[in-house]
Amino acid sequence: MVFSSLDFIVRFLPIFLLVYYVTPYKFKNFVLLVGSLYFYAFGEPVYIGVLAVAILLNYLISLVIKGKKAWLTLAVLLDVGMLIGFKYVHVLPDVNIGMPIGISFYTFQIISYMVDVYKGKARVQRSLIKFATYICMFPQLIVGPIVYYSEVEYDLSFRKHTLEKMEEGLKLFIIGLASKVLLADKFGILWNEVQTIGFESISTPLAWLGAFAFSFQIYFDFKGYSLMARGLGFMVGFSLPENFNNPYMSKSVTEFWRRWHITLGRWFKEYVYIPLGGNRKGDRRTVQNLFLVWILTGIWHGSGINFLLWSIVIFGIIVIEKAGLKKLLDKSMVLSRVYMLILIPSTWMLFAISKIDDIFFYFRRLFPIEKDSNMVYQVLSGNFMQYIQMYWGYFLLAFLFSTNLPEKIYAKRKNNFIVILGLFFLFWICIYETYNSANNPFLYFKF
Amino acid sequence: MKYIKKSPLFFMILLSSIIVLGMKVWKNTSFHQIYDLISASSIGIEETVSGNETSEEIIAENPTEAVEESISENQVAKVYEFEPVNNSYFEDALFIGDSRTVGLSMYSELKEPTYYAEVGLTIHKLMEAKIAPLEETEQPPTKENMISVEEALQNFSFGKIYLMVGINELGRGNAETFLEEYRTVVNRIRALQPNATIFVQAIMHVSEEKSSTDPVFNNTNIEQRNQALKTLEDKQHVFYLDMNEVVCDENGNLIKDYSFDGVHLKAKYYKLWEEFLKTHGINRESS
Numbered sequence: 001m002v003f004s005s006l007d008f009i010v011r012f013l014p015i016f017l018l019v020y021y022v023t024p025y026k027f028k029n030f031v032l033l034v035g036s037l038y039f040y041a042f043g044e045p046v047y048i049g050v051l052a053v054a055i056l057l058n059y060l061i062s063l064v065i066k067g068k069k070a071w072l073t074l075a076v077l078l079d080v081g082m083l084i085g086f087k088y089v090h091v092l093p094d095v096n097i098g099m100p101i102g103i104s105f106y107t108f109q110i111i112s113y114m115v116d117v118y119k120g121k122a123r124v125q126r127s128l129i130k131f132a133t134y135i136c137m138f139p140q141l142i143v144g145p146i147v148y149y150s151e152v153e154y155d156l157s158f159r160k161h162t163l164e165k166m167e168e169g170l171k172l173f174i175i176g177l178a179s180k181v182l183l184a185d186k187f188g189i190l191w192n193e194v195q196t197i198g199f200e201s202i203s204t205p206l207a208w209l210g211a212f213a214f215s216f217q218i219y220f221d222f223k224g225y226s227l228m229a230r231g232l233g234f235m236v237g238f239s240l241p242e243n244f245n246n247p248y249m250s251k252s253v254t255e256f257w258r259r260w261h262i263t264l265g266r267w268f269k270e271y272v273y274i275p276l277g278g279n280r281k282g283d284r285r286t287v288q289n290l291f292l293v294w295i296l297t298g299i300w301h302g303s304g305i306n307f308l309l310w311s312i313v314i315f316g317i318i319v320i321e322k323a324g325l326k327k328l329l330d331k332s333m334v335l336s337r338v339y340m341l342i343l344i345p346s347t348w349m350l351f352a353i354s355k356i357d358d359i360f361f362y363f364r365r366l367f368p369i370e371k372d373s374n375m376v377y378q379v380l381s382g383n384f385m386q387y388i389q390m391y392w393g394y395f396l397l398a399f400l401f402s403t404n405l406p407e408k409i410y411a412k413r414k415n416n417f418i419v420i421l422g423l424f425f426l427f428w429i430c431i432y433e434t435y436n437s438a439n440n441p442f443l444y445f446k447f
Numbered sequence: 448m449k450y451i452k453k454s455p456l457f458f459m460i461l462l463s464s465i466i467v468l469g470m471k472v473w474k475n476t477s478f479h480q481i482y483d484l485i486s487a488s489s490i491g492i493e494e495t496v497s498g499n500e501t502s503e504e505i506i507a508e509n510p511t512e513a514v515e516e517s518i519s520e521n522q523v524a525k526v527y528e529f530e531p532v533n534n535s536y537f538e539d540a541l542f543i544g545d546s547r548t549v550g551l552s553m554y555s556e557l558k559e560p561t562y563y564a565e566v567g568l569t570i571h572k573l574m575e576a577k578i579a580p581l582e583e584t585e586q587p588p589t590k591e592n593m594i595s596v597e598e599a600l601q602n603f604s605f606g607k608i609y610l611m612v613g614i615n616e617l618g619r620g621n622a623e624t625f626l627e628e629y630r631t632v633v634n635r636i637r638a639l640q641p642n643a644t645i646f647v648q649a650i651m652h653v654s655e656e657k658s659s660t661d662p663v664f665n666n667t668n669i670e671q672r673n674q675a676l677k678t679l680e681d682k683q684h685v686f687y688l689d690m691n692e693v694v695c696d697e698n699g700n701l702i703k704d705y706s707f708d709g710v711h712l713k714a715k716y717y718k719l720w721e722e723f724l725k726t727h728g729i730n731r732e733s734s
Contacts, residue, residue, distance in 0.1 A: 167454030198713025424459045447546045447614045
C-alpha cells in the first residue's frame with residue numbers, strides 16, 4: 001500500500017486510527033505493530049517473512065551485542081548481506097525474486113540501531129514488540145525517513161496522543177499528498193511523454209523541459225512521501241525527522257546533498273564516512289572516503305549501472321567544489337543559481353535513464369555541440385511549445401514550492417482559518433483526482 | 448466546542464467524510480438500484496440485438512453488398528493492386544485517427560495529407576469529434592475554429608481517407624460491436640465522400656511486455672478486432688491496410704526498441720509506417 005492510494009487513505013488509515021485510538025494505552029504499540037504488518041503484507045505478502053526474520057535475528061543479537069565486536073560483525077554482515085543479496089539476485093539467470101519493498105530503508109535503520117547499541121550510545125530495547133514497532137511502524141517502513149532509535153526511544157514508551165498532534169499530522173499529510181498527486185504525478189506524465197517520443201528525436205529545449213520535469217517529479221514525489229510519513233507519525237504520537245530542507249535552493253551540489261534525503265545522508269556520514277576517518281586524515285583519505293560513500297550511495301539507490309555512473313559524477317562534482325569552487329559559489333547569487341539550474345537537472349538524468357546508450361543520446365540533446373542531420377528540429381521545437389502551453393502553470397507552482405516561501409507563510413499562518421479551509425479543499429481535490437485516475441484509467445491513459 | 452477549536456481541520460475532514468460516506472451508501476441503496484435496473488434493461492436489449500448476430504453473419508453481410516453496389520456502378524469490378532506512390536499522392540489524402548495518427552502527423556515526414564487526429568479518439572466519437580480546422584491557417588487552430596469530422600467531410604473533398612482507431616476501444620464492447628460501429632462510420636464516410644478511396648488500417652500491435660501483462664491492451668484482443676476490420680474491405684472502395692508487418696517481430700509483437708511505453712512508436716520509427724504507406728497506394732483512376 002502506498003500513502004497516496006485510496007486503499008490507504010479511505011480504508012486502511014481511518015479504520016486503523018479508530019482501532020488505535022480506542023485501544024488502551026498499554027496495547028497501542030501492539031496495535032501499531034499489527035497494523036503495520038498488515039499494511040506491509042497488503043501488497044507484499046511474500047516478503048513479510050524476510051522482514052520478520054530480519055527483526056527476530058537482529059533482536060536476538062541486539063540483546064548480547066553491547067561491546068562485542070564479533071556480534072556486531074555478524075549482525076552487519078547479515079543485514080548488508082540480505083540487502084545486497086536481494087538487490088543483485090535478479091542478475092542471476094532463471095531467478096525471479098524481486099526486491100522486498102522498503103528493504104533498503106529498514107536494513108539501514110536496523111544497522112544504525114545495532115551499531116548504537118554496540119557502542120553504548122543507545123540502550124538495548126528488551127521488548128520485542130517495541131523493537132519491532134521501531135523498525136516497522138508503517139509511517140516510515142516503506143520510504144523512510146531512516147529514523148535513529150534515539151529519536152523515538154522515549155516515544156516508544158511514553159508518547160502522548162493529543163488533538164493538536166492529530167491536527168498537525170493531518171496538515172502535513174495533506175500537504176504531502178498534494179505534492180505527490182497534484183505536482184509529482186503531473187510532471188511524471190510529461191517525463192513519460194518525452195520518453196515516448198524517444199531521446200533520439202527530441203529537440204534541445206524539449207530535453208531540458210524533460211530534465212526539469214523529472215527533477216520536479218522526483219522532488220515532489222519523495223518530499224510528498226516524507227511529509228506524509230511525518231504527518232502519519234504525528235497521528236500516532238511520534239515525531240519523525242525531516243527529510244528535506246528545500247534542497248533546490250542550494251548554492252552548490254555539496255549543499256544540495258546535505259538538504260536532500262537528509263536521513264540517508266546523515267546515515268552514510270555517521271556509519272561510513274566518520275568511522276573511515278572522515279576528513280581528519282588528510283586530503284587523500286578524505287577524497288577516498290568520499291568516493292566510497294558515494295559509490296555506496298549509488299548502489300543503495302539501485303543495481304543499475306546508471307546509478308554507479310550517477311554517484312561517481314556527483315562525487316566528482318563534490319570534490320571539485322571542495323577544491324575551491326564552493327567558496328566561489330557561496331559568495332555569488334547569480335553564478336550559483338545558473339550552475340545549479342544546469343547541474344541538478346542534468347545529473348538527475350543519469351539517475352532517471354537506465355540505459356547507457358540512452359543517457360548518451362540524452363546528453364547530446366541537452367548539450368548539442370555537434371549538428372545532427374538526423375534531427376527534425378523544426379517539427380519538434382513546435383512540440384516544445386505545445387508542452388510549455390500545457391505545463392507552464394505546473395512549472396510556475398513547482399518553482400514557487402521549491403523555495404522556502406510557502407513554508408515560511410505556513411509556519412506563521414498554519415492556524416489561520418483560511419489556511420485550514422484551503423487544506424480541507426486540497427484534501428478533497430486530491431481524493432477526487434486519485435479516485436478519478438483509479439476508476440477512469442482511460443481518462444489518464446488515453447492513446 | 449473546545450475540541451473543535453483545538454483541531455478544526457480534523458473535525459472538518461471527519462464530518463465531510465461521514466457526509467460523503469452517507470451519500471455513497473444512500474446512492475448505492477436507493478437511487479442507484481433504480482438506476483441500475485433501468486440501465487440493466489437497456490443493456491439487455493443491446494445485448495440481445497448484438498447477441499443474435501453471429502460473427503459469420505456480420506462477415507457475410509456487407510462485403511457482398513458493397514461489391515454488388517460497385518458492380519452496378521462500374522459494371523465490371525476492376526482488380527486493384529497496391530503500388531508504390533510518391534508524396535504528391537497524399538496531397539488529397541486525409542488521415543483520421545488516435546494518438547498513433549497524431550504521432551504520424553508530428554514525427555513522420557508525411558506533411559502533404561490533412562490530419563484529423565486526436566489523442567484518445569475512438570470509433571464511437573469519430574464523426575462528431577471537433578478536430579477538423581475550419582480553414583487552413585498558419586496559426587495553430589483555436590477551439591472555436593474547429594468543426595466536427597462529419598461537417599468537414601460535408602465541406603471538403605478528399606481522394607483518399609485513412610482511418611486508424613481501435614486501441615482506445617479495447618476495453619469497451621467486443622469485436623462485433625466494434626465492427627458494427629466501424630461499419631456505420633465507413634458507410635457514412637462513403638456516403639459523404641463517394642469518390643474517396645477508404646483505407647481501413649489495422650490497429651497497431653503493442654509490445655510483448657505490454658501484451659503479456661495487460662488484460663485489455665494485448666495483441667490477442669487487437670488481432671481479434673483487426674480480423675473483424677478486415678471484413679470491411681471490398682477492394683473497390685474500401686481497402687484494408689495492415690502496417691504491423693513493418694514494426695513487429697515474427698510473433699506479431701511491436702519491437703521493443705521501437706517503443707518506450709509499448710503502445711506508441713518512438714518518433715523516429717514513424718518513418719517505417721510512412722514508408723509502408725508509400726508502398727501501398729491505390730490508384731483507381733489509372734489502370
